[in-house]
Amino acid sequence: MIEKIVPASAAVAEAFGDLPDAVLLGEEERLIDRAIASRRREFTTVRHCARQAMTRLGINPVPVLRDPKGAPLWPEGVVGSMTHCAGYRAAVLAPATALPSIGIDAEPNAPLPKGVARLVMSPAEREALHSNGDVAWDRLLFSAKESIYKAWYPVVKRWLGFLDVDVIILHSGQFEAALLVPTGDLVGFKGRWHAERGLLVTAVAELVRR
Numbered sequence: 001m002i003e004k005i006v007p008a009s010a011a012v013a014e015a016f017g018d019l020p021d022a023v024l025l026g027e028e029e030r031l032i033d034r035a036i037a038s039r040r041r042e043f044t045t046v047r048h049c050a051r052q053a054m055t056r057l058g059i060n061p062v063p064v065l066r067d068p069k070g071a072p073l074w075p076e077g078v079v080g081s082m083t084h085c086a087g088y089r090a091a092v093l094a095p096a097t098a099l100p101s102i103g104i105d106a107e108p109n110a111p112l113p114k115g116v117a118r119l120v121m122s123p124a125e126r127e128a129l130h131s132n133g134d135v136a137w138d139r140l141l142f143s144a145k146e147s148i149y150k151a152w153y154p155v156v157k158r159w160l161g162f163l164d165v166d167v168i169i170l171h172s173g174q175f176e177a178a179l180l181v182p183t184g185d186l187v188g189f190k191g192r193w194h195a196e197r198g199l200l201v202t203a204v205a206e207l208v209r210r
Contacts, residue, residue: 002090002104005173005192005203009098013052014090015045016197022048025063042084050082050091057093071153081150088199103150103204107143109195111136120145120162128168135195141167143202144175148189151204156183169193175202185210 003012018041024032025047032043050072051061057078064082065073074080080093081104088106117126117138129137144167152160164181165188177189191204 001088001194001196001199002092002106002201002203005194005201006092006102006104007094007099007205010092010094010102010205011053011056012090012092013049013056014088015049016088018042018045018089019048025051025061027065028063031066042089046082046084046089046091049089050080050093053080053091053093054078057095059093069153071150079154081147083146083201085199087197088201090201092203094205099205100207101151101155101205103147103152103191105143105146105150105202107139107146107200109134109136109198109200110139112138112142116142122163122166125167130169130171136200137169140193140195140200140202141169141175143200144169144177144191144193144204147191147202147204148177151189151207155186155207165189177204 022044024044032040047064050064054061059075077096078093079096079099079102081102082091083104083106085106092104120142145162148165149160165177165179167177169175173192175191179188186209188208189204190206193202
């Protein structure tokens with residue numbers, strides 16, 4: 001599903017549920033040793049997806065650890081992103097020579113819980129949300145911001161708040177984002193979205209610079 005919205009240079013692996021043959025490697029076990037069973041299963045499956053994507057890039061599968069901020073650590077020369085939600089896990093990786101960064105996110109196609117929208121989007125963003133069709137537009141905008149952060153952090157190495165970026169969702173299956181914080185020559189992102197099987201997926205792989 002998510003292969004429909006990522007560049008052709010990216011390797012994709014996804015699962016619509018937890019995989020019984022998925023296992024953890026090396027230090028990954030330490031990252032999840034106190035988690036409940038359901039969290040452990042999704043953590044294991046999404047890393048299994050990441051290793052499938054590594055194999056498709058011709059890279060020997062390795063553990064996917066985390067930096068101090070919790071971002072995944074990829075093999076040298078690789079950019080990537082992982083996501084999971086109820087009923088879906090995915091990983092997308094690409095050579096750093098092909099893409100500057102990539103971020104993906106998956107969410108249920110259902111409205112955000114009450115009160116969340118005002119915490120993650122500006123009044124102008126809320127006003128601009130579409131109100132028709134079978135898409136939960138508020139959840140889609142939230143997902144777009146999640147993907148933006150995952151593409152942002154490996155490049156800038158600092159926090160980006162939900163209200164630090166202004167997002168416009170387009171009916172064409174695309175979205176545009178303008179950064180509202182100083183970031184050198186990086187001024188925004190462009191991404192794509194897709195709705196299918198009760199899910200919303202978003203991806204960002206294009207950085208907009210001055």
